[in-house]
Amino acid sequence: xxxxxxxxxxxxxxxxxxxxxxxxxxxxxxxxxxxxxxxxxxxxxxxxxxxxxxxxxxxxxxxxxxxxxxxxxxxxxxxxxxxxxxxxxxxx
Amino acid sequence: xxxxxxxxxxxxxxxxxxxxxxxxxxxxxxxxxxxxxxxxxxxxxxxxxxxxxxxxxxxxxxxxxxxxxxxxxxxxxxxxxxxxxxxxxxxxxxxxxxxxxxxxxxxxxxxxxxxxxxxxxxxxxxxxxxxxxxxxxxxxxxxxxxxxxxxxxxxxxxxxxxxxxxxxx
Numbered sequence: 001x002x003x004x005x006x007x008x009x010x011x012x013x014x015x016x017x018x019x020x021x022x023x024x025x026x027x028x029x030x031x032x033x034x035x036x037x038x039x040x041x042x043x044x045x046x047x048x049x050x051x052x053x054x055x056x057x058x059x060x061x062x063x064x065x066x067x068x069x070x071x072x073x074x075x076x077x078x079x080x081x082x083x084x085x086x087x088x089x090x091x092x
Numbered sequence: 093x094x095x096x097x098x099x100x101x102x103x104x105x106x107x108x109x110x111x112x113x114x115x116x117x118x119x120x121x122x123x124x125x126x127x128x129x130x131x132x133x134x135x136x137x138x139x140x141x142x143x144x145x146x147x148x149x150x151x152x153x154x155x156x157x158x159x160x161x162x163x164x165x166x167x168x169x170x171x172x173x174x175x176x177x178x179x180x181x182x183x184x185x186x187x188x189x190x191x192x193x194x195x196x197x198x199x200x201x202x203x204x205x206x207x208x209x210x211x212x213x214x215x216x217x218x219x220x221x222x223x224x225x226x227x228x229x230x231x232x233x234x235x236x237x238x239x240x241x242x243x244x245x246x247x248x249x250x251x252x253x254x255x256x257x258x259x260x261x
Binding site: 017020023027028031044045046049050052053055056057059060062064066067068069070071072073074075076081083084086087090091 | 109122127129130132213217225226236239250
C-alpha cells in the first residue's frame with residue numbers, strides 16, 4: 001500500500017485523505033439535505049464530491065435565473081407604490 | 093474566517109446596493125441582457141468583497157469576474173481517469189483474479205472517481221485549480237455559504253420588486 005501511495009505522489013496525482021473527507025462530510029451534512037437524510041455514517045468520498053458539485057451547479061443556475069428575473073423586474077419598476085419608491089431610491 | 097449568516101448577509105446587501113447604484117439602471121437604453129449581466133456581475137463582486145480578502149475564491153473571483161473565462165480541467169480529468177480505468181482492466185486481464193486483486197481494482201476505480209470529481213470541483217470554485225485538497229475543502233464550504241447568502245438576498249429583492257410592481261387596489 002505504501003508503494004502505491006508513493007507512486008501516486010511521484011506521478012503528481014494526490015488524493016484527499018480519509019480524515020479530511022470525514023471533516024468535509026460532517027460540515028456538508030448541514031448544507032446538503034441528500035446527505036443529511038442518510039442515516040449511515042459511511043458516505044463515500046466520491047458521493048460527497050458529486051453531491052457538492054451538483055449543489056454548486058444548482059446554486060449557480062439559480063443565481064443566473066434570479067439575475068434574469070431581476071433584470072426584467074427592475075426594468076419595469078415605475079409603479080407609484082411606496083415599495084417601488086424605496087427600491088428606486090436604493091439602486092437607481 | 094467563518095462569519096455568521098446575518099453578518100455576511102448585511103455585508104453582501106451593503107456592497108450589492110453600492111454596485112447596483114453604479115449600474116445606472118435609470119438608463120432606459122439598456123437591453124435586458126445587459127441589465128442581467130450587470131446585476132450578476134455586481135452580485136458576484138459583492139459576494140466576493142463581503143469576504144474582505146480572507147478567502148482564495150473571493151480574491152480569484154474579484155480578479156476574474158467573468159466566470160466563463162476560467163479554464164476548466166474536465167477534459168484532462170476525464171483523459172487521466174480513462175488511463176487509470178484502462179490500467180485496472182489490464183491488471184484484471186493479465187493477473188489471476190483473487191479476492192485481493194478484486195479489492196485492488198475496486199480501490200483504484202474508487203480513487204479514480206474521487207480524483208475526477210475533485211478536478212470537477214476545482215473547476216467550479218473560483219481559483220480552485222491552484223488549491224491543494226485541504227484548501228479546496230475549506231474554500232468549498234465558505235463558497236457554498238456565500239452562494240446561499242447571495243441567492244437569499246436576490247430572492248428577497250425579486251419578491252419585493254414583484255410586490256412593488258403590483259397595482260394598488
